[in-house]
Amino acid sequence: MPGPLESLKILDFSTLLPGPFASLMLADMGAEVLRVESPERMDLVRMLPPHVNGVSTSHAYLNRNKGSIGLNLKAREAQAIVRGLIADYDVVIDQFRPGVMDKLGVGYEALKAINPRLIYVSITGYGQTGPYRDRAGHDINYLALSGLASYTGRREEGPVPLGMQVADVAGGSLHAVAGLLAAVVHRERTGEGQHVDISMTDCVFSLNAMAGAACLAADVEPELEGTMLNGGSFYDYYRTRDGRWMAVGSLEPQFLKALCETLGRPELAATGLSASKRDQQKLKAELTAAFLQHDFSHWCEQFAAVDACVEPVLSLKEAARHPQLVARGVVQQVPVGDVMQPQMACPIVFGSGLNVPRHGGKALGEDSERILLGMGLTPEEIAALRAARAVG
Secondary structure, eight states, X not given: OOOTTTXXXXXXXXXXXXXXXXXXXXXXXXXXXXXXXXXXXOOGGGGOSOEETTEEHHHHHHTTTEEEEEBOTTSHHHHHHHHHHTTTOOEEEEOSOTTHHHHTTOSHHHHHHHOTTOEEEEEESSOSSSTTTTOOOOHHHHHHHTSGGGGSEETTTEEOOOSSOHIIXXXXXXXXXXXXXXXXXXXXXXXXXXEEEEEHHHHHHHTTHHHXXXXXXXXXXXXXXXXXXXTSSSOEEEEOTTSOEEEEOOOSHHHXXXXXXXXXXXGGHHHHTOOOHHHHHHHHHHXXXXXXXXXXXXXXXXXXXXXXXXXXXXXXXHHHHOHHHHHHTOEEEEEETTEEEEEEOOOOOOTTOOOOOOOSOOOTTTTHHHHHHHXXXXXXXXHHHHHTTSBO
């Protein structure tokens, strides 16, 4: 089935994770995405281990369903090719620091002059304005400056590195997709394109949600293990006798009651309803001792049929095999070269369905000749561009 975004044609200049994850979502939903890659400075994701049949698994996943053209944007000839493409590919995703694309002659204002309907999405660490606009950063830095890391961790150990890149993906990728699609709706109504400025730090700051609302409006600063949802209550992870973990989210009275009854300690339910920090710590100690009495498999069996908001902490392999995730089809087979490779599927389910993935990430510049021939260049002209190292 054609995807809901089949009318969008996107030039993606991004590398690493934030931009490519955003354009992956768009490509999975039917958009035509053409990656513009430097033949001189390879995207580091292409080299990221592990590799299967010589291809990085991360690259094969993040660049699924996308084409690739190799352009050295420092060459005037490559810049001219971008300007030639922009009338057809009228959405751009850019992940360079502010001003870089302008210096290369392919920034928003230059391309807007060619196509006023252009939607140009810039994903950066700190945004297009402000004193940090030119500062380098990574996911952990944006989490730190946004305040989120200050109350994510344990009181004794401090902040903890998270298992996935929250600022890159939840901050950069998802907000970029939301902003891009909002701009598309605006363009359909007005005929006008626009520049969408995505700061990963700004976006993560907004993800503070409830804690941020309390801090700004009521001057209540969240602390490590100081709130109901960050370890300050019995809502937490508990180790089993064999060193595995169970996740307890039994906040509502009926779920707390079911939790305590399943543990064989029904009398503890009354303590869980107390707002006293002392009572919460006492309950956590009791739950800790209870879960340590048996192995992981025992507790999985005990809670399997109990509606108590208690679930096992699964490894990624276990998660992929869980009946709920299997039923939802979260893993799919994707052609990567000559083999089929299991990958995480697009998690958004449309009643009209989506096309099956066409291919994993392509070789750098795999579509260069096809694209350039489509623009009217001759094989001889393409060969000259390659000899001049403008095209890869």
